[in-house]
Amino acid sequence: MFLSRFRVNTARPGARRLLSSPQAMHAAVMSSFPHILPSDAPQPDAPRVLWRLDQRARAEVLLYVVSPDRPDLTHLVEQAGWPAVASPENPGWQTRPYAPLLDRLAAGDRWAFRLTANPVHTVRRKEGEPRKLTAHLTPVHQMGWLLDEERQKRLGFRVCEKPADRRLLPEGTTHRKRPHPGDRYELAIRDSRSLSFDKSRASGDRRDKPVTVVTVTFEGRLEVTDPDVLRRTLTRGIGRARAYGCGLLTLAPLTQQTS
The missing domain is CATH 3.30.70.1200 (Crispr-associated protein; domain 1)
Structure with missing residues (x-):
């Protein structure tokens, strides 16, 4: 690699x-x-x-x-x-x-990370209708997508929590009814975009609807929970829209800026 x-x-x-x-x-x-x-x-x-x-x-x-x-x-x-x-x-x-970095991953190690992803979920707008793939649009839900415990287990890491003295509120939230993960976890959204573009066709004059992809760039700190699974994550990507610049997770030592 x-x-x-x-x-x-x-x-x-x-x-x-x-x-x-x-x-x-x-x-x-x-x-x-x-x-x-x-x-x-x-x-x-x-x-x-x-x-x-x-x-x-x-x-x-x-x-x-x-x-x-x-x-x-x-x-x-x-x-x-x-x-x-x-x-x-x-x-x-x-x-x-890439092998030197992949080989040095060990359970319990902590790294700074950056990831651009396409956070989506499925919704059913009306009873009886099929579920539709829909992008998360708010920072709370976008962070929640990455912080999902089952997802993190499948990816081989967990996002680190902030020390209590760095949280704005003791419970690590900014709203009593809707917790905001940005105060509890070492996680921030640096960029969020909605990209719309035409998907070219090899032949013919038919024009499809433009492709729309919501991308979110996360930065934060993670702890390795399963080195082998994390190696697979780093080489196979995370989530959807990987052909459109999503899914690449990169790591950097905590003493340096995320690469």
Whole structure:
């Protein structure tokens, strides 16, 4: 497994096109692996290509890619990077093996983390109607999605709780009737977006309804509960919309900023 980082040159037209369409970015990322054909579907229980965009400032956008094979991002450098300054020693992106981090995971260890996900649930609006997949839209429910005990068990970690002296209220809530998890847990929402884009078709003039994906970027601290399960989470992703930049969880030592 490999972890790659690519800085996007937001001043270039190609970069703006990629940043405006998760589908276009997904296609560009997958083109980094010559042996993967567009028609190839990821195997359910195998490591897959995951990606995420982190916008740290208005003109600083970083693309992270986790992949079973080392990628070749030359085409991204040409479209959305700084090709004039690229060289064999500095091709315009950084790739490093992921195994050293995966191998050092141990139960009880604590890490800073960042995750962009698509928190959804199913609802039935009327009796007798089939349940419909719906995005969580409020911070309380979005946090609740990640804090679900069964979900965390399946992912191999638990989000850490804040020490009592760092909570605003003794019970760790900000509302008596509706607890707010942001005061109890080491968890924050850094970004929430609703992305709407057209899904291109290989042939024909038929136009489907635009695809809408609600993405939420979480930051916080976690404790490893099952190292083997967490390794699978890090290499297979979390939740839905992984083709559209969701599901990639990254870890960093607590003494450093989340990567």
